[in-house]
Amino acid sequence: MIRFNLNLILFIFLINPKIIQCQEFEWWNEKHDWDGTTHWSDYLIMSPKFFGPNAFPIPFPEKMIEETNLDLSFNCHSNKNEFSKDILSKISIPFGSKVNIKLQINPVEYFSMDSVIRDKRFIRDKKSRGFSVGDLLFETKMRLYERKNYELNMNVGLKTASGSQLMNARYTDSPSYYFNIVWFNEYSINQKYDIETGFLLGLYVWQTNLNDYRQNDALLSSFLINFSFKNFNIQNTIRGFKGYIGNGDFPILYRIKFSTNIKNKEFFIFKQYTLKDNPFNTLSFGISSNF
Structure with missing residues (x-):
């Protein structure tokens, strides 16, 4: 008994x-x-339109660096039904003049959304707010060609599945990768004025949870123009990619950035606007330092 x-x-x-x-x-x-x-995660829609602002990082057309660079920024993302804020940290390390390595992560993110967004995204957490840790992004940039005023680089990026809060649709808990070619030009009008332009074209691939489409392949592109006057810079960038599934996989973002250089440090602030399939406008400020 x-x-x-x-x-x-x-x-x-x-x-x-x-x-x-x-x-x-x-x-x-x-x-x-x-x-x-059916497992609850199979209800999630694996595309930028239905995930957090950092789930699908889109690269910028960047030139090669000659010194180790550390970049820290504080970011606020918002829309009508949702708000999040996070810290973004990046470190770029040159290996000679031909190779750069970059590591990037959002070490902490706070998010809060209402029931409208929660239910639209099939989010599992009823309160739909809290903290998350982002994915680690690893990039390798290689110089293919160089002349006095321009350079041609190849860039390969791998996003790991280290992010948290899949149940709140913050990060995808799956890897993705991209590779692209970057053409970067520099023009000096005189000793005070400079113009830089960059163009990026490549492929962006990520894993989905669909039986018929196990991965989404997207055409990736970006354009940058930067105006410099003494130690002040105004940079305009438009970037995005277009997937073939058509489930919110066509994000387009426009960003305007203001910065000033003091010694080996850059202080910046930027505003980013969504044009399509990325439902967040972003305000950010931070510091970038060479050492």
């Missing part, structure tokens, strides 16, 4: 967390007519 009671207690102890979990997500099951078998 005692043995029977012990087995009964053990059974209740083991099954109780599952009962609590089912009750915790019962609202989601009813809201989205869960079929009882």
Whole structure:
């Protein structure tokens, strides 16, 4: 009899967390007519339109660096139904004059969204707010060709699956990669005025949760123009990619950036506007330092 009671207690102890979990997500099951078998993550839409602002990093056309560079910024992303803020850290290291390595991560992000966005994205967390850690992005840039005023580079980027909060659609919990060619020009009008232009073209690939389309392949492009006057800079950039599935996979972003150079440090502020399939406008400020 005692043995029977012990087995009964053990059974209740083991099954109780599952009962609590089912009750915790019962609202989601009813809201989205869960079929009882499909995993909840398969309801998520793996595209920029339905994820957080840092889930699909889009590269900029950048020239090669000659010194190690550390970049730190504070970013605020918002739309009508959602707000998030994060820290972005980047370090770029040159290896000779032909190769650059860059590491990038959002070490912390706070997010909050209302029930409209939560349900539209099939988010599992009812409160839909909290903290997350971003994916680690690893980039390798290689110089292919160089002349006095321009250079041609190849860039390869790999985004790891290290980010958290998949249930809140902040990061995809899956890897992605891109590779592109960058053409960068510099023009000196006189000793005070300079113009830089950059053009990027490549391929962006990420994993999906669709049975028919296990990955999405996108055409990647970006254009940059930078005006410099003494130690002041105004930079305009438009960038994005176009996937072939058509489920919010065509993000286009415009950014205007103001910066000033003091010794070996750059202080900057920028405003970024969404033009398509990335539902966030962003205000950011930070510092970039060479050492």
